[in-house]
Amino acid sequence: MKQKAISVAIDGPAAAGKSTVAKRVAQILGFTYIDTGAMYRAFTYAVIKKNLDPKDEIASCSLIPEVDIELLPGGVVICNGEDVSKVIREPLVSGNVSYIASYKNIRLALVELQRKMAASKSVVMDGRDIGTYVLPNADVKVFQIASVETRAVRRYEENLAKGIPTSLKDVEDDVRKRDYIDSHRDFAPLKPASDSVLLDTSFMSIDEAVDAVLKIVSDKTGLEIPCH
Numbered sequence: 745m746k747q748k749a750i751s752v753a754i755d756g757p758a759a760a761g762k763s764t765v766a767k768r769v770a771q772i773l774g775f776t777y778i779d780t781g782a783m784y785r786a787f788t789y790a791v792i793k794k795n796l797d798p799k800d801e802i803a804s805c806s807l808i809p810e811v812d813i814e815l816l817p818g819g820v821v822i823c824n825g826e827d828v829s830k831v832i833r834e835p836l837v838s839g840n841v842s843y844i845a846s847y848k849n850i851r852l853a854l855v856e857l858q859r860k861m862a863a864s865k866s867v868v869m870d871g872r873d874i875g876t877y878v879l880p881n882a883d884v885k886v887f888q889i890a891s892v893e894t895r896a897v898r899r900y901e902e903n904l905a906k907g908i909p910t911s912l913k914d915v916e917d918d919v920r921k922r923d924y925i926d927s928h929r930d931f932a933p934l935k936p937a938s939d940s941v942l943l944d945t946s947f948m949s950i951d952e953a954v955d956a957v958l959k960i961v962s963d964k965t966g967l968e969i970p971c972h
Contacts, residue, residue, distance in 0.1 A: 750775070750866045750965055751881075753874035754957065756888035757934060758842075758922040759895035759902075759915075761945055761953060762870040765888065767819070768954045770868035772972045773961070778861050779815060780871035780878070781841075783854050785832035786813045786823040788844040798840035805849045813857070834908050835918075842922045845872070846929035872926050875937035884964045885940035886957055894946045895919050 752775065754766045763779055770777035788798055790811045796803045814822040821829045831837065844850055855878050862869060862879060871878065875885035890898075896916035903910045926934040936942060941960050945953045958969050 749862075749864060750883045750961075750967065751862055751879050752868040752884040752886070752957075752961055753879050753882040753937075753940075754868065754870040754886045754888055755872060755874050755876070755934070755936070755940065756870075757872075757895070757926065758919050759899040760888045760890050761895075761898060761950070762888050764950055765945075765953045765957055766868045766870040768950070769957050769961070772954070772958065772970060773866070773868070773967070774970075775866040775868050776861070778858060778867050778869040779819070779821075780854070780858055780869060780874065782815065782819075782821045782829075782832060783813050783858070784845040784850075785837050785841050786821050786828055787811055787850060787854070788837050788841045789828050789832050790823055791844060792836060792840065798843045801847050804844055805847055808849060808853050813854075815861075830906065833903070833906060835903075835910055835914070839918055839921075842925035842929075846925060846931070848931040851931060872934040873932040875940050876935060877932040880937070884961050885937045886943055886960055887936040887940040888943045888945055888953070888957075890944065890946040892916065892919055892923070 754762050756762050767777050790807055791798050791804045794807060798804055812824050816822060819829060820827060821832060858878050869879060875882055896912060896919050900910060900912045900915045943956055961967055962969050
């Protein structure tokens, strides 16, 4: 008998380590990882590349029919045939993605794509509104948090490792700005689902956070976790 597809939703604020944890959890479980944040970043990049203002909702939404986004194995992100995996992590995109993610029509278009991805296979999907809006019936919902200071340091170190020039103060300011925009947008704002498990990773290593999520998955679904 074919095993039922299981969906794991990991939500939380910017730079909470969701993507890193979600990738590892998906790899261990043999699930498909869907990075929704990368999709919004790719759309933001497309807007900027067209010399449009990401703060202009009408102009940004006008690109919906023109933007084609693919997520490939290994974290590769393709936008309109271009590998944008690295450029979408640069400060110009990071500083504008929350505007793009706040526009209802863009969210509707990308959510439709995300739901199709999760319809027939077991997935781990991370973002801001997965458990509340994208996959409200997800089998497992985790809301991953960490202090602003911890998140800023993580993102700063991540940028340095990728060769992206930045300053810790700029990153912290960006994290605070994104928190405000994400939690105050009118459509599908950032907030925990009523049935999500809150996980504070401020003082956890990556391995500890991954193990914590795997335990939640096991407790919620009865799934036997492979050795890792």
